[in-house]
Amino acid sequence: MASLHSTHGTTHKPESITLSELRSEFSHHDPTIARLNNGSFGCCPSSIISAQQRYQLLFLRQPDYFYYNTLKPSILKSRRIIQELINADHVDEVSIVDNVTTAAAIVLQHYTWSFFSSSFQPGDAAIILHHSYSAVKKAVQAYISRAGGHVIEVPIPFPVKSDDEIILEFQNALQMAKLNGRKIRLALIDHITSMPSVIIPVKELVKMCREEGVDRIFVDGAQAIGHVEIDVKDIGADFYTSNLHKWLFCPPSAAFLYCKMSDELSNMHHLVISHEYGNGLAMESGWVGTRDYSAQLVLPEVMEFVRRFEGGIEGIMSRNHEKVMEMADMLSEAWGTELGAPSEMCSSMVMVGMPACLGIKSGEDALKLRTHLRECFGVEVHMYYRAPIEREVDPVTGYARISHQVYNTVEDYHRFRDAVNKLVKDGLTCSLLPN
Numbered sequence: 001m002a003s004l005h006s007t008h009g010t011t012h013k014p015e016s017i018t019l020s021e022l023r024s025e026f027s028h029h030d031p032t033i034a035r036l037n038n039g040s041f042g043c044c045p046s047s048i049i050s051a052q053q054r055y056q057l058l059f060l061r062q063p064d065y066f067y068y069n070t071l072k073p074s075i076l077k078s079r080r081i082i083q084e085l086i087n088a089d090h091v092d093e094v095s096i097v098d099n100v101t102t103a104a105a106i107v108l109q110h111y112t113w114s115f116f117s118s119s120f121q122p123g124d125a126a127i128i129l130h131h132s133y134s135a136v137k138k139a140v141q142a143y144i145s146r147a148g149g150h151v152i153e154v155p156i157p158f159p160v161k162s163d164d165e166i167i168l169e170f171q172n173a174l175q176m177a178k179l180n181g182r183k184i185r186l187a188l189i190d191h192i193t194s195m196p197s198v199i200i201p202v203k204e205l206v207k208m209c210r211e212e213g214v215d216r217i218f219v220d221g222a223q224a225i226g227h228v229e230i231d232v233k234d235i236g237a238d239f240y241t242s243n244l245h246k247w248l249f250c251p252p253s254a255a256f257l258y259c260k261m262s263d264e265l266s267n268m269h270h271l272v273i274s275h276e277y278g279n280g281l282a283m284e285s286g287w288v289g290t291r292d293y294s295a296q297l298v299l300p301e302v303m304e305f306v307r308r309f310e311g312g313i314e315g316i317m318s319r320n321h322e323k324v325m326e327m328a329d330m331l332s333e334a335w336g337t338e339l340g341a342p343s344e345m346c347s348s349m350v351m352v353g354m355p356a357c358l359g360i361k362s363g364e365d366a367l368k369l370r371t372h373l374r375e376c377f378g379v380e381v382h383m384y385y386r387a388p389i390e391r392e393v394d395p396v397t398g399y400a401r402i403s404h405q406v407y408n409t410v411e412d413y414h415r416f417r418d419a420v421n422k423l424v425k426d427g428l429t430c431s432l433l434p435n
């Protein structure tokens with residue numbers, strides 16, 4: 001990820017954030033909750049919420065002036081910041097939309113039209129990961145399967161030991177498609193899968209798709225910006241999207257959609273057609289009717305915020321990773337379990353094995369345990385159920401997805417450790433928890 005340069009508003013170095021300022025930035029968080037699930041909804045510091053409110057008031061103060069004079073240049077400023085952060089060649093390649101769900105629908109709907117215009121044949125395929133995000137998988141079903149396309153799901157081993165295991169599965173799926181005479185029109189690859197959470201060797205998979213003649217490649221990096229490095233030129237996909245509200249401190253909801261410059265780009269449209277129809281996806285996305293655009297406008301303030309941390313956003317990312325690994329090791333040691341992936345495949349989220357004696361036997365059990373931890377211990381953590389493989393001895397079937405963001409303290413993880421230790425000591429199993 002590119003570091004912060006002069007396009008990000010001011011060039012002065014802001015004062016480093018103090019511990020009490022950091023606490024105050026997140027003082028709106030519920031103090032009774034140990035928040036270990038940044039991956040679902042992200043977080044937004046109070047200085048950014050204030051900036052958002054300033055934009056909202058600017059609009060309400062003189063809406064006509066705001067719409068005709070302030071909105072477009074302000075969105076352009078945010079797009080330029082994103083362009084630099086992701087190393088895109090041109091600002092027209094960057095659109096800002098509500099969220100990754102919307103970005104995915106824009107790309108997938110575009111391909112639905114290719115089936116209707118007969119440039120694609122029924123049975124042409126899209127390839128996705130089995131662990132792709134469930135809402136995005138549903139969009140694939142709605143836009144690709146319904147249009148007559150075939151969907152190939154690549155199984156991803158979990159727990160996983162190395163990138164090679166994923167690369168091999170993907171290679172096998174491409175070869176199988178070839179043997180079956182399938183034309184693969186679109187590959188949809190996650191950069192960081194949500195559940196179970198693992199960094200996918202996205203650059204290698206994109207390269208493999210290119211070598212095998214896959215038409216277009218779309219990377220779902222919903223969890224990625226502010227979390228891992230993104231260099232869209234280096235990754236080499238045609239489309240890349242990421243939420244700005246998960247790990248980059250924007251308020252909900254904002255995401256970018258990068259579309260590599262091509263003739264095709266002029267045929268891509270926002271799902272909501274409005275005044276800018278036909279003026280390019282970036283322009284179309286900047287005016288989708290009357291609505292609140294403030295979440296898209298705070299990028300300059302977000303850049304100011306991250307510059308208050310040592311090493312800026314890169315410093316935040318590397319410290320989050322180091323800290324979450326340390327906490328994951330502490331938890332797995334306390335519970336006598338393993339991590340779901342090696343450190344180099346983890347970002348600021350890590351899958352930690354739960355004690356087998358808790359009897360996590362289904363997705364429903366995982367949800368019940370998650371609810372119990374929230375309601376009885378004040379711990380918010382995402383929980384994953386993994387079905388045991390045939391003949392597996394003493395399988396770990398439950399994994400907690402813990403995260404680390406700048407607001408976390410060691411006490412958050414100690415609370416989680418102690419809660420689970422108490423459940424084990426009390427002999428609780430998921431079958432005893434209410435539905």
Ligand SMILES: Cc1ncc(COP(=O)(O)O)c(C=O)c1O
Binds near residue numbers: 039040101102192220
């Ligand atoms: C990999 C992945 N894709 C897509 C999404 C959807 O993001 P949103 O709900 O903000 O559209 C998420 C959200 O967690 C995700 O993790």
